[in-house]
Amino acid sequence: MLKELIGLIDIGSNTIRLVIFEMDENYNLFQVQNIKTPARLYQYLDKDKVMSQKGIEVLKKVLKSFKKVTEHYEVNVLMPVATAAIRQSKNRKAIMDQVRDEVGINMILLPEEKEAFYGNYAVLHTTQFLNGITIDIGGGSTEVTYYKDKEIVNYHSFPFGVVTLKQLFFEGKAHNDPKAIKKMQDFVKEQFKSIKWLSKKQVPIVAMGGSARSIANVHQRLVNYSLAGVHGYRMYRDGLQMTLDLFKSLSIPQLQDLDGLSRDRTDLIIPANVVFNTLFDEVKAPEFMFSNKGLREGIVMEYLNNKYDNKPFSLFNIAAQTVFRLAASYHTLQNVAKQRVALVDMLYSEYCRLGIFVQNPDTEKLLHYGSYLYYLGEFVETGASSQHTFYIISNSDLNGLSHKERISIALLASFKNRSLFNQYISPHLGWFTVTAVNQLQQLGGIIKFADALNDSHMKVIQDIKISKNKNGYDMFLYYKGDILAEEYRAERQRKHVERLLDGKLNIIFTEI
Structure with missing residues (x-):
């Protein structure tokens, strides 16, 4: 079996990331390259959900750069997937046409259910829980699934993410404004309560994505955790409250110096933490676990499981x-x-x-x-x-x-x-x-x-x-x-x- 190089461009609402995966002869997946840029495409959507030409130019510039990297590595397969920011754009066809004609990349627009599916797919194939709820909070949307016996039972995509929550509640206000945080908490709580299958499920929550990773990293440093890595790291309600209280107590410059917190998430980490806390309470979850595998890994795993008869990534073993x-x-x-x-x-x-x-x-x-x-x-x-x-x-x-x-x-x-x-x-x-x-x-x-x-x-x-x-x-x-x-x-x-x-x-x- 030849080694495979798979390039995946994740065009999110907050960041655009290129990850090049290599699969070796033992079906191990390695990241040989991982580059991201905080493009924040969602800020280029006007009130009518039309992306400005300025935003499209930002997108094209990033994709041209990433394409050169994939050509240098001679990737076998390129998967450029777009999520909420492009999906919610009224002019998404024009955006995709420009990218195809001027950059030479055919973007794959992921529907909400597919975005939820791929994140869940990665979690199911890399964690041991038979039953649970997954959450993937991005810049412009939040995907939640409920799975039982390792099969998706319900999913929902909420039309808010860390960037949209910031725009809705913190415009012209400090990142830790108490009144804004309270209004945001009430809004998120109402959103979760509207989905009846979330209520009191009493199953573990598995969180993925950059915001979740940052919270886990910060908490590990707070408690002097003795092991490296956040995949499989577990927190409880008091730990989630500990990180939220810390973020609220610090200024933006202090957050930028906080060990474990990515500098481009300093103004977005409170909305993410509030979403996690609120979901924990709604679900009455016994624990909160972090997965380092999410949408990108799910797409690649499904591709390889479909390609190879022996299904390289098992659900139960x-x-x-x-x-x-x-x-x-x-x-x-x-x-x-x-x-x-x-x-x-x-x-x-x-x-x-x-x-x-x-x-x-x-x-x-x-x-x-x-x-x-x-x-x-x-x-x-x-x-x-x-x-x-x-x-x-x-x-x-x-x-x-x-x-x-x-x-x-x-x-x-x-x-x-x-x-x-x-x-x-x-x-x-x-x-x-x-x-x-x-x-x-x-x-x-x-x-x-x-x-x-x-x-x-x-x-x-x-x-x-x-x-x-x-x-x-x-x-x-x-x-x-x-x-x-x-x-x-x-x-x-x-x-x-x-x-x-x-x-x-x-x-x-x-x-x-």
């Missing part, structure tokens, strides 16, 4: 797909990783049978992913493979997994000894109970021992049984073939499995 692709990116040997997982399963089952662990499907999932990714950092540098493994996994957006699960997998996959484990978990200790920390350390030891049992990569160990004797335990390792390497490594790593038992462990290799 997201986490496993993400883990396997991460492993492939670092040249993990699939047959070795699968054997390690099989050995870990055998060991875990035996420890559960002995009552040392209680069988738990969530624990098994983390064990599978941690053992599959074990020491993938060897690809970077063998001498520091544990450190590289923890860094790579903990700083990767693992779609379909929570941030806590990501750290758990990173701890398991990088396990070398208790000292390094304690060093890695230190910034995240508040996320885990003492019992959970101890169990992760024990499970990491099991993975390390399982890795030793396939030292030759020849799959010689066929089965594992543990039985109690009068002095401790016997571990029978049933094998076929030459077990010289495994015998040596197992003795060296026995401490990791022996310390789970209340007695001495005898390791007995038995040929079958």
